[in-house]
Amino acid sequence: MRQQSADVTSRTRGTERSAARRAELIAIGRKLFADTSYDALSMDDIARQAHVAKGLIYYYFQSKRGYYLAIVQDSVADLVTFAASGLERPAVDRVHRTIDGYLRFAEDHQAAYRTIISGGVGFDAEVQAIRDGVREAIVATIAEGAYGRSGIAPLARMGLIAWVCGVEGATLDWIDRPGLSRDTMRELLVKSLGGALRAIEELDPSYPAPPPARRDG
Template identity: 30%
Template sequence: MRTRLSTQDRRRQLIAIGAELFASRPYEQVWIEEVAEIAQVSRGLLYHYFATKKDFFMAVVEVEVERLLRLTAPDPGLPLPLQLNAGLEAYLDYAQNHKIGFQLMHRSAINVDEEIRAIYDKTLATHERRIVAALGASNATAGIAVRGWLAFIESVCLDWLDNPDLTRDQVRDLCARTLLAAVGFQET
């Protein structure tokens, strides 16, 4: 039996279903018909909210990116190493809990579609701004080091998800040490 939901609640429901499906399977294996069936709505209603599967996927990606940014938001009241560890813990949680979606976003979708790439680039820029601000550095060297580190952490997480040879703590500590070394951070 169908449940009547407000427009906003229905959209949230569809995106939540999409997030679960895209996190568990590659893009090509997620079918709009299945999403509609799970939500107990017609395919036409789903297309009322999202004109295409790509539009649906982009909405899911945008919601997930907002979640990731919210989860990794720094606490400026903490010393830099603690901010970094908290952000890395949240990032690793996200990567583990949304493994397929994380891999899809970082391996294929960003290379295939300009609009998805724009979302990805905007997210990286937000991470970069946050980290540079936390470092209290505004020089070009810090920006380059942080951008390089963001590529490093992405690569490390993808490798770790495929081959969990290191413990989560080892991955976190490796990433933290690498950033602090790259920017020349010295604890006082």
């Protein structure tokens, strides 16, 4: 029994070390790819800059593409978690906070953001799934704030999806051609959301747009 227990403990520690090592490699990769495109770094470049053997990256991620997608997924997980949190806040604060977090993500992870929105490693099902997860998290956050629930009718959902798609394109242009501050960009997107919510109400009065909220500070 003691030997069996020791074996289980050893396997558990090995699993924990492996998970920690994988997380460490992803953290390194997030820094390397923060504003560098997928094609700009070879596996040799990555291994050299990360100070690890190239074989270690292959061991955990099988390929450069697998490594990059793991990095993107990890980065996006932070954004999705952020968007889904803060339920105790007033609706207008949650909207501002979510949009500000979205813009911060795009600023801080420009290469990953471009990959999610416009491709970069081949716009395949995995990349689409990452993008769709972000969209659904943002739509759910806005719906909760505007209507008190995330399950909404197709017309209301389409109106919010259309707004999110506009946000994606505008944010891409914003990081490519910086000219507006993040605060100004956030306020512009918040006001355009108000327009989308009023359009939804006009077409379906059962989804009234929340009254404009005044924010202090």
